[in-house]
Amino acid sequence: MKTKQHDAIVLSSSGEKDAFAELMSLFNSSPLPDDEVLANLGLFLTSKNLSRLLFFYEIYRKITHTHGIIAEFGVRWGQTLSVMSALRGIFEPFNRHRKIVGFDTFEGFTGMSEKDGTLCECKDGSFSVSPDYENYLDEILSIQEALNPASHLKKYELVKGDAVITVPEYFKCHPETIVSLAIFDFDIYTPTKVALETIKPHLCKGSILVFDELSDDIFPGETLALGEVLGINNVRIQRFPMTSRISYIEIE
Numbered sequence: 001m002k003t004k005q006h007d008a009i010v011l012s013s014s015g016e017k018d019a020f021a022e023l024m025s026l027f028n029s030s031p032l033p034d035d036e037v038l039a040n041l042g043l044f045l046t047s048k049n050l051s052r053l054l055f056f057y058e059i060y061r062k063i064t065h066t067h068g069i070i071a072e073f074g075v076r077w078g079q080t081l082s083v084m085s086a087l088r089g090i091f092e093p094f095n096r097h098r099k100i101v102g103f104d105t106f107e108g109f110t111g112m113s114e115k116d117g118t119l120c121e122c123k124d125g126s127f128s129v130s131p132d133y134e135n136y137l138d139e140i141l142s143i144q145e146a147l148n149p150a151s152h153l154k155k156y157e158l159v160k161g162d163a164v165i166t167v168p169e170y171f172k173c174h175p176e177t178i179v180s181l182a183i184f185d186f187d188i189y190t191p192t193k194v195a196l197e198t199i200k201p202h203l204c205k206g207s208i209l210v211f212d213e214l215s216d217d218i219f220p221g222e223t224l225a226l227g228e229v230l231g232i233n234n235v236r237i238q239r240f241p242m243t244s245r246i247s248y249i250e251i252e
């Protein structure tokens with residue numbers, strides 16, 4: 001069930017896993033010339049992986065008429081941040097206020113508690129990345145900006161460390177911040193609760209909160225944190241038909 005490399009619980013059937021392994025092998029042995037690989041990445045996008053990108057496309061369209069930054073709580077390899085940067089380049093390349101800020105330890109889960117249950121079989125350090133990964137991601141995000149207008153203005157930031165400390169610190173240093181979109185993907189209770197409490201005064205009507213694990217028995221902590229900070233009864237938890245796990249709330 002659990003992949004050895006990255007602690008993720010994989011719910012695919014064995015047939016799906018075999019097909020995925022075959023696709024991976026075709027990717028690794030691709031005959032495409034180097035300068036055509038990036039332009040043809042869609043060759044390898046499965047419906048599951050594509051659905052996540054489509055979800056964020058729909059979410060980005062929603063925030064183009066609201067002001068403020070995009071914050072991701074739980075970055076890992078940074079695909080979502082990179083996609084957000086590309087979407088900013090498409091929809092609002094001159095919006096210098098649409099800063100993209102990512103918070104992560106870049107050393108995996110930190111602060112698991114009994115509220116996170118036992119089903120996920122994770123521990124502190126799960127979902128870690130390779131050493132100094134944040135520097136590699138920084139370079140990618142910098143290139144994403146270089147490929148779009150106004151690239152002389154840096155519009156992203158990676159904040160490394162335990163979110164229980166770094167998120168309150170960031171908002172203390174940047175009290176002017178309005179959060180237009182917050183993406184919650186720490187998976188676990190304690191940092192999610194602290195991040196939610198911290199950004200609450202920085203939300204406005206129309207702000208969007210995305211959650212990756214609501215109502216998920218494998219990672220119950222995210223739902224508990226939302227319930228304690230905003231109250232499940234007080235919010236409309238919405239989804240798009242193309243993704244099963246990820247949901248969003250629009251502040252009303």
Ligand SMILES: C[S@@+](CC[C@H](N)C(=O)[O-])C[C@H]1O[C@@H](n2cnc3c(N)ncnc32)[C@H](O)[C@@H]1O
Nearest residue numbers: 074075076104105108109110162163185186191
């Ligand atoms: C599921 S991954 C995020 C995946 C990412 N959002 C994506 O779209 O690929 C969860 C991340 O939360 C981070 N994390 C967990 N606890 C944390 C904490 N206390 N402070 C900062 N980051 C934390 C982990 O390091 C991990 O990278």
